[in-house]
Amino acid sequence: MKILNAGQIRALDAYTIKNEPISSADLMERASQAFVNWFINCFDVSKSVSIFCGKGNNGGDGLAIARLLHAKGFQVRVFVIEYTDKESDDFKQNLERLAGNLQVQSIYESHAMPELHSDQIIIDALLGSGLSRPVAGLLGDVIEHVNGATGIIISIDIASGLYVDKPNEKSDTIVKPDHTVTFQLPKLAFMMPQNAEFTGDWHVVDIGLDKRFIEETLSPYYYTDKPAGEALTKKRGKFSHKGTFGHALILAGRYGKMGAAVLSSRACLRSGAGLLTVHVPECGYEILQISLPEAMLSIDPNQRNITELPELSSYSAIGIGPGIGQEPLTVRVLDELLEQISTPLIVDADGLNILSKHPDLIDKLPEKTILSPHPKEFQRLAGDSANEFERLELARNFAKKHNVVIILKGAYTAVILTNGDVHFNSTGNAGMATGGSGDVLTGILTALLAQKYTPEDAAIFGVYQHGLAGDRAAERKTKTAMIASDIIENLGW
Ligand SMILES: NC(=O)C1=CN([C@@H]2O[C@H](COP(=O)(O)OP(=O)(O)OC[C@H]3O[C@@H](n4cnc5c(N)ncnc54)[C@H](OP(=O)(O)O)[C@@H]3O)[C@@H](O)[C@H]2O)[C@H](O)CC1
Ligand SMILES: [K+]
Secondary structure, X not given: OEEOOHHHHHHHHHHHHHHOOXXXXXXXXXXXXXXXXXXXXXXXXXXXEEEEEXXXXXXXXXXXXXXXXXXXXXXXXXXXXXXXXXXXXXXHHHHHHHOOOOOEEEEOXXXXXXXXXXXXXXXXXXXXXXXXXXXXXXHHHHHHHHHOOOOOEEEEOOOOOOOOOOOOOOOOOOOXXXXXEEEOOOOHHHHOHHHHHHOOEEEEEOOOOOHHHHHHOOOOEEEEOHHHHHOOOOOOOOXXXXXXXOEEEEEOOOOOOHHHHHHHHHHHHOOXXXXXXXXXXXXXXXXXXXXXXXXXEEEOOOOOOOOOOOOOOOOOEEEEOOOOOOOHHHHHHHXXXXXXXXXXXXXXXXXXXXXXXXXXXHOOOOOOOXXXXXXXXXXXXXXXXXXXXXXXXXXXXXXXXXXXEXXXXXXXXXXXXXXXXXXXXXXXXXXXXXXXXXXXXXXXXXXXXXXXXXXXXXXXXXXXXXXXXXXXXXXXXXXXXXXXHHHHHXXXX
16 A cells, blocks of 8 residues: 655545546545444444534534434534634535534634543544644644543544644644544554554545556555555465475574574574574574474584674575674674675674674675664664654665665564665554564565565565564464564464
């Protein structure tokens, strides 16, 4: 799914109206109906609803939704906030259509706010994608009042006060909804962890905006939903043999961190690699042989750390980093690896920390190497950023400059391609913020590269499957109890 900016959404709206053709009032009706369909799926008529409307088209949606919910038998109160004389045409039209059906209460002053009970559902239709400046005055007071209520809050399209495609200031007044029901496409703002409290659970409803216009509009931002994730699966042919699926090499582990080698290796085998060799220091010999009999071993001469690069010619993809530490001899191994490698590569964890401390190695990274930092590792690698929008820009520039694929791990993990395109992942949950979860991803990615997925597809698909396995694990074990091994046990596609 593509993610468009506010200007592009406006253009999409206008194009649909002109080319379908459909009147803008009818499009608003269709959007409102889509919201109501979602709503009645979640709530029954025993709930009473309070709708707070601005005077633009978001407010117009609120008025249309009020009418439709009232017709379905919901008890509805409608409040229009009189912060301006300017009203959109479709707002006006929907206000007229309400007359006789429902009484509208105008709010002129901050001290005249309606009481909100905990069993009431509040619908936020104050401002939508037309937000052009920080909220202040009466509107700000209404938002504070809504946020103070204990009932469920649902924002139409986007929380009022939240920008669609740029960062808000920390001091901005923004609705904190439990749900956002957004039209047609997810919004960039939803992908930023800093906005979590201003999105709640968000849901996309189809309002029939022009599909071809969406396809043809250029945007660097995508959302890997189920169809996009599944479309990347490579089928395993009937006549394939283990050679078809490649021979992966993972360099991982040191004394006290051998678990990282076990986790990444097991995940690699569970992700379809034909063969796997793990290069570990000598202390890992028995651990790996016993815990993972399916893997072959390459044993480093050093007892505790990786100090020598194995011969590389038989491998089809290489993963390095989990638990390797940053000893000078290990740094040299990474350096030699970068000199010699001619197969796809993924660098993670300590591998990334080594790159941060030895920036000359970054220039040696082969084209389309996958780097999979969490936010702290990325900061060490690329520097500070003031907010998550800025961090994303920094990552896009880093990916383009160094010709690498970056997996910026987080709530909506961002996979950033060498051309700067960003694919936000849809799967995964907070239970995955647990030790070893990243090592599992490294194993998955190494396996996919060994199976000849392109680095771009490997990154998007690997992150998607990692999250999906995490979701299955959370379902079976709960987010609290799940551990990285559970993610591995739930892999499979
Ligand atoms: N394409 C779609 O997805 C459809 C969306 N619909 C709904 O329409 C809104 C967008 O409507 P729009 O009228 O463009 O914008 P808003 O409703 O958000 O309101 C804009 C008006 O509010 C003023 N404004 C902006 N920021 C502030 C502020 N901080 N304080 C006060 N007033 C503000 C703005 O005035 P300007 O001075 O900037 O001109 C506008 O007057 C979208 O979110 C959907 O809900 C359609 O219903 C269907 C298709
Ligand atoms: K809103």
